[in-house]
Amino acid sequence: RSAAAVNCLYFGIFSLCRPCLTNSQAHTRARGVQLLSEVLLECYEELTEREVEVLIAFYENRLKDHYVIIPAVLQGLKALVSDCTVLPPGSAVSMLRSLFQDVHVQVRPTRYYLVICLPFFFLTELKGLGADFVFGFVQSMDGERDPRNLLLAFQIAKNLIRRGYNQGKFTEELFEVTSCYFPIDFSPPPNDPHGITKEELIQTLRDVLTGTPKFAEYLLPLLIEKLDSDVQSSKLDSLQTLASCVSEYEHKDLAEFLEGLWTSLRREVFQTSSEKIESAALAALTALTSCLSRSVLNSDSEDSLSAFMDLVLKDCKHHLCEPDLKLVWPSAKLLQAACSASNRATTHVYSIFVFIHDNFNYLEFFPTMSYFFPLVVPEDVNMFSDFREALCTIAFSAISESNSNLQITAASVLTSLAQQKGLLSEADIQRAVDHLCRLLLIEDDDRVSLAVVECAGTLAELHPDAFITTLIPKLKDLLLFHSEPMDQDREASEQNTHHALRQRCLSALAAVSTQPCVVKESTPVILQVLSSAHKGNQRVYVQNKGCSLWIMRFCFCFVQTRVLFLLSQSSCGFLLCVFNADRLAAQTADRLVSLFLDGDVSFLPDNSLPANICLLKVCVCVRVQSQLVCLLMACVCSLPKTLEVPQCDRLLLELEGLSCTSLHPLSYTSAAKCFAGLVNKRAQGERVLVSTVELYELDCSSSSVRTQTFTLLIWVSKALLLRYHPLTSAFTDKIFSLLDDAELGPMAADSFSLLMSDSADVLSRGCHADVRIMYRQRFFSENSHKLVQGFNAAPQGRPDKPNYLKALSNIVSKLPQQVQVTELPALLSLLLEALTCPDGGVQLSTLSCLQPVLINPPQTLIQQLEALVSRLLVLISSAQMNVRVASLRCIHTLSYFPVHEVLPFRARVLRALAKPLDDKKRLVRSEAVIARGEWFLLGSPGGR
């Protein structure tokens, strides 16, 4: 469409409208205007400036017309101002004038819409209107009751203030016309289509009232007045408004109202009726204080902050002096609120401590002292340092009192003080630790010891050195060297006291063990305590039901501090005894299993473990979590047979996986042991897992997990051997077959020692394992020939040949002596062979097997005397001291053989024995002296 065509169109429309617009009937005129407005709404962008000017003049003129027409007129104007680009200068001002002058109440929403829109576009132009505009606005909104209009009006007022309109002499009027609605009391009718809420109104009105410091002199008295009202919502609104208004104010705006404000705020806190109001009052106080602290002072103005703080402190001190101490807590809250506003305010507030210290029998007041802590942590410790001395004196004298309330409070005060980095000197910390030690040892009030332990825990985290040097040695001394009074005459109560003391010491020890350096010190103590508990003389407190939980926490603490190496197998035994003694074994097992299988950490209070921790999964990180499986083992493997291990099948599967894949020795060994412990207790007939696939790994020499698989094999074999399981031989034969394996051979030989000996932590009778009597003899008699065969079959000179000898000596040395004596003759040749084996361990175990046999030598042995003597004489110059000693003992025993058999060797033996007389070890020399003395007596007159 060309411009000409559009012009033509407008002309046509105007022509059409003309009759209507000039009609004498108001309604008809209204229809005409409406048509025009709707057309404008459609195509105003086509209009030129000149045309707009004409239209505005027309509409302004129409505003004076009958009220029926007004809505249509406003609609038209709205269409015109929507596109501001072509509005001629000055038209906005004239439009507003006309609006304020001519439009009446009924159609205000649209009118306000215009008022809102216009300032956005014609700011500079409307500024010229200045005070007139404000006045017009004030007049127009006076008496407004419609919430929709009010909302718009408040928004306009806010804009007026924000945009810095010159309010001239109308500031007070503007305040009056808006503040008369404060506090808003409005409840929208149900199904209100406009959706205006009370909160919206409150917020927009607050924005108006708090928008400018110019309102301060009117607003503050108003707020003070409203605070006096009994209406809760009014109080709350006032407090919130106060908090929000001071952010814009300066100290001079506030100065004259401070006292009134403080009185009101104080009243709201002291005689508080609702928590909401109280916290609003405290927030307002904080805002107020922070406003005062922020203001820049002139050289001649007084420091209103210190004036205000004096006011606050005066009242609070007054309440501290009241004998009933009723208002101490509210006072403390007020001070805390003020304190949090600024560092300067904090300094003022801290002077309260000096006051307490100087003027007051503070010990009476002290129990409420903890309310002042933690006063907000000052960023600058130096600020605190002026009051450090007063605080410390108070705290230390309180902790020295015998009143338990005082002690508890003092402990918490010390905790807060110690948390301020750099506040307490080394000497103070030392003093605090000394006090804690003392309380721990003498005080048997549960609450006190709880507070002390807690305090010690916090302090130890920040100042570990003081605890390492003082507390831990003391606890160690007490726990390890002051054994419980076993005297029957002592009264039971005294024994109980003793147990309580130990319990306290243990929990303190656990609490302070948070830093690695402390754990390093405390762990040996704990382990020693556990080991003495293991010996059974302190069952009573081990049986405490929380004990295992505590131990577990301790262990997790180990893991987190990477000192698990201290918790190696040996200590597992102690843990085991603890779990064993725990009457809640089943529950503990349940928890542990779900922890390990499902990562359920919920039962360990305040742990720092990640959720969904996977303890049975192989990981490569430095902190190998999977080694915790030794804990699991200690627990589930020590369950009595009557208790079923929860989720046993799944557990076995996971353990098998871990033991065959982990690269961490403690992890896979523990997993294998745990697996074995469970297998040992499986009901007869239940499937023994260990998939054959795993065993194939052993046959595959290139496999990377052979060691792991072999470890599992050994432990499972042991588990089955102990209970005479029919599958035993399948597993043990596998071990025998591995003796000639290049890689695993030596390990297989060593493993027989493991098979034949009792292990402390798993598969023992102590942990209710299924152990048949004489399983060793049985194993020996069933399998010894395999070793002899294997040895004989192995070609001479093969490196794996000694493995058989080693295996044999490992088995034989664990057999009871009676069995050795009867069984050995058959194996003699092998044992003699073993003496030539270069392995010191084999030599030693063979010698220790031989010696008892030599006392009553069988005929076969006498026949091989030559071999025996020469081999023994070689061993007396062994590099290993204990081999030298053992061989000398054997040579000594040989002197008791029938004289005619050994006499031929006398000279040779005496010559050989001259050398060890000059051995560097005294033990060897004395054995040599005895042996040589005997050989001298052999066949000599007066001898034998």
Add this chain to the structure above:
Amino acid sequence: MSSVSQLENANPVIFQRSVERLLTASDEDEEIHDPIDNREIFDLIRSINDPEHPLSLEELNVVEQVRVQVDDVGSTVGVEFTPTIPHCSMATLIGLSIKVKLLRSLPQRFKIDVHITPGTHASEEAVNKQLADKERVAAALENSSLLEVVNQCLSPRGL
């Protein structure tokens, strides 16, 4: 020795035996060299049986640790023994037993000197001379009856 039926000292004073040497950690340490010391020498001789009484030399206070001097580096051992009575005819035999015990128990490098504590025996000088003479000691041990008595003195008691 001529009148065995008649004891020369029928009622000797008996002394307490010292306790066994305590085993220390260094004794079990392979790396540490234990020097031969006075106590070790004393332990060798203290259990020698008295020819006359069923008592050891230690119990009769014939040998004492303070009268044992050893120099391991210099390879010398000096033992003084104190006969129970100044006219004891057994002095030579006791000295011989001590000497033989040491010869059998000490490395060959040692020079062994056994003599009577000065001023405790009437024929001190003669006995000392006999004990110091290698030839005479060797000759005495060729004498089977003398060797028998010495061996009896050196036999562990209770066997």
